[in-house]
Amino acid sequence: MSQITTNGDLTTSDGRPLKAALAAAQFRAKRRAFFLVAPLLLFIIVSFILPIGQMLHRSVFHDGFAANAPDVKAWFAVNPDGTAPDEAAYAALAQDFKAMKADKTAGIAGTRVNYTLPETRSLITATARVADDLAPPYKDAFLALNPKWGDAAVWQAMRSASSAYTADFYLISTDRERAADGTIQKVPENTRIYIYLFVKTFLLSAVITVICFFLAFPVAHLLATLPTARANLMMILVLLPFWTSLLVRTTSWIVLLQGQGVVNDVLIALGIVGDDGRLKMMYNQAGTIIVMTHVLLPFMILPLYSVMKTIPPSYARAARSLGATSWTTFRRIYLPQTLPGIGAGALLVFILAVGYYITPALVGGADGQLISNFIDFHMDKSNWSLAAALSAMLLGGVLVLYWLYDRLVGIDNLKLG
Numbered sequence: 001m002s003q004i005t006t007n008g009d010l011t012t013s014d015g016r017p018l019k020a021a022l023a024a025a026q027f028r029a030k031r032r033a034f035f036l037v038a039p040l041l042l043f044i045i046v047s048f049i050l051p052i053g054q055m056l057h058r059s060v061f062h063d064g065f066a067a068n069a070p071d072v073k074a075w076f077a078v079n080p081d082g083t084a085p086d087e088a089a090y091a092a093l094a095q096d097f098k099a100m101k102a103d104k105t106a107g108i109a110g111t112r113v114n115y116t117l118p119e120t121r122s123l124i125t126a127t128a129r130v131a132d133d134l135a136p137p138y139k140d141a142f143l144a145l146n147p148k149w150g151d152a153a154v155w156q157a158m159r160s161a162s163s164a165y166t167a168d169f170y171l172i173s174t175d176r177e178r179a180a181d182g183t184i185q186k187v188p189e190n191t192r193i194y195i196y197l198f199v200k201t202f203l204l205s206a207v208i209t210v211i212c213f214f215l216a217f218p219v220a221h222l223l224a225t226l227p228t229a230r231a232n233l234m235m236i237l238v239l240l241p242f243w244t245s246l247l248v249r250t251t252s253w254i255v256l257l258q259g260q261g262v263v264n265d266v267l268i269a270l271g272i273v274g275d276d277g278r279l280k281m282m283y284n285q286a287g288t289i290i291v292m293t294h295v296l297l298p299f300m301i302l303p304l305y306s307v308m309k310t311i312p313p314s315y316a317r318a319a320r321s322l323g324a325t326s327w328t329t330f331r332r333i334y335l336p337q338t339l340p341g342i343g344a345g346a347l348l349v350f351i352l353a354v355g356y357y358i359t360p361a362l363v364g365g366a367d368g369q370l371i372s373n374f375i376d377f378h379m380d381k382s383n384w385s386l387a388a389a390l391s392a393m394l395l396g397g398v399l400v401l402y403w404l405y406d407r408l409v410g411i412d413n414l415k416l417g
Helices: 020-058 070-078 087-103 105-116 121-129 140-144 154-159 169-175 192-223 228-243 246-256 261-269 285-308 313-321 326-337 339-355 358-364 371-381 383-408
Strands: 177-180 184-186
Touching: 020 383, 070 154, 070 371, 087 121, 087 140, 087 358, 105 121, 105 154, 154 177, 169 177, 169 383, 184 285, 184 383, 192 228, 192 285, 192 339, 192 371, 192 383, 228 285, 228 358, 246 261, 246 285, 246 358, 285 339, 313 326, 339 383, 358 371, 371 383
Parallel strands: none
Antiparallel strands: 177 184
């Protein structure tokens, strides 16, 4: 109970100023709310924010050469880009090679330089094996050992690798490289692959999203308008794929779509195609689109259904009573009200399609591979830093599309249920 003091200030029954008491109560409420969400916040930080931060750091950090070649790194630091290597540079490199041989780190250093300039790992490891035989004048000794040590491109690659923090992996991810003079240029046309894969991934994801929309819209409409008993049965059929392993579903599609599979056998039995004209629906883009559409279709149906279920049927009846045709009623009354569900479903399906790699790996073959498959390859067998750079670029592309969606449609209009 509040009271009024002689000077007109409001106080609580125990004499404290009312404003201070309210502030203390709000602080206690916020503290309780924070402790309630703290476990979830900690989970998000550990399982989401920290891994993404580590990935972004790994995409620009690799000290394989910088940590094992301190002498030549120091020479690069005091000599500007484009400086031709002199005897001091070769002497520094010789000392580093002797240390690499002793520490058995030539492979690590060579691998890092090889990321920037292919075929240099073997040069570095071979030189490290005979490092103890190198003697002044070091430049002549290196050139006698292998003329490639006079190639400016090799020294430019080592200069680039001499810094633990580098943008080289993003250059590789955009099909670019550093020339011998330090300038950035495109790689030869026959080795450009990553930009093509990014474009292909986003285009295929868009195609799958559009197909899912056209298949999901009538299904969601039926779910929203059928009697409850039938709608529940149909909903079980929609949710059934979630109860089945993704690997089992993908393997089933392989059985159906392969050259000697069920679909081709049925088409031949019906006389639609001949035995020598079996359709190629596996290990190509067609197989990737078909199977990923099946896998991602429920993610489009459920947001659409959640929105359609809330649209009163009386709106359509009112429009028809005013003379609107069925098409006009759908276009001007029904469809605009489903836009939040369309946006949510399209965003879900597109983002999931962009990151899928199991299904394309199993049914896509060489023609149906997406950028996620190359990220998985580099992460498992090749180059963690390049995999991190490709992942960061993919994440950036998705965030840009998310931002465009927010600007054009509005994220507030998105409804997941």
